[in-house]
Amino acid sequence: MARVLLFGRLSDLAGWREREIDSPFLSALRSRLAAEDIDLGAALEGPGVQVALDQVIVRGDAPLSARTEVAFLPPMSGG
Amino acid sequence: MIRLTYDPFDPGALLSEFCRGRSEVGAVATFTGIARAEEGSTTTLELEAYPGFTEAEIGKIAGGAQVRFGLEEVLILHRVGKIPPGEPVVFVATAARHRRAAFEGCDFLMDYLKSKAPFWKKEHGPDGARWVEPRPEDHADLARWDKEIST
Numbered sequence: 001m002a003r004v005l006l007f008g009r010l011s012d013l014a015g016w017r018e019r020e021i022d023s024p025f026l027s028a029l030r031s032r033l034a035a036e037d038i039d040l041g042a043a044l045e046g047p048g049v050q051v052a053l054d055q056v057i058v059r060g061d062a063p064l065s066a067r068t069e070v071a072f073l074p075p076m077s078g079g
Numbered sequence: 080m081i082r083l084t085y086d087p088f089d090p091g092a093l094l095s096e097f098c099r100g101r102s103e104v105g106a107v108a109t110f111t112g113i114a115r116a117e118e119g120s121t122t123t124l125e126l127e128a129y130p131g132f133t134e135a136e137i138g139k140i141a142g143g144a145q146v147r148f149g150l151e152e153v154l155i156l157h158r159v160g161k162i163p164p165g166e167p168v169v170f171v172a173t174a175a176r177h178r179r180a181a182f183e184g185c186d187f188l189m190d191y192l193k194s195k196a197p198f199w200k201k202e203h204g205p206d207g208a209r210w211v212e213p214r215p216e217d218h219a220d221l222a223r224w225d226k227e228i229s230t
Contacts, residue, residue: 055131076199
């Protein structure tokens, strides 16, 4: 089960912050989340949203292991 | 050193500690960012981080800045959680042999923190809450440093 984390406005939109989801690929995980929640699915594909697998930013698709931590990161702003 | 904290901090005490025992450094520059009330429209600023990832990402940039500007040391302390207006949100200190490097390193690190560091910022006010994303000016501020590399 991958551990899926949502940050910033994504967690407000989805109504959850962390979930365990079984999925073999990042693309399959995205499809599954979009099928459950169309607004969240669109937001995850939105401009400036990045994905980190085990705290490393990735682009495109990637396989997920049972212990992968998948974090969806909307545009960042600190200071 | 990169540190996140839920607790209020005293920038003066941090500066004193950062300067202590430095007989060769010559220059220390600091920046303190303070939560703004926005004329009453913000009653609380809320900062979220991704523990572990946030410190690691800031650490990479701070390491690059140390090399680029020739900094002896960098301190970045960033609040997370709920922050009332008037309290410090971020403190950046840079130490270098000469002032220009210290000023520029501090300026660069703040431009990075505003638009690229893994934080998510929400303003709570009488009209509800809203997420704050970087403004075009924040991106332009950071882009200044890329231009300086190419010229």
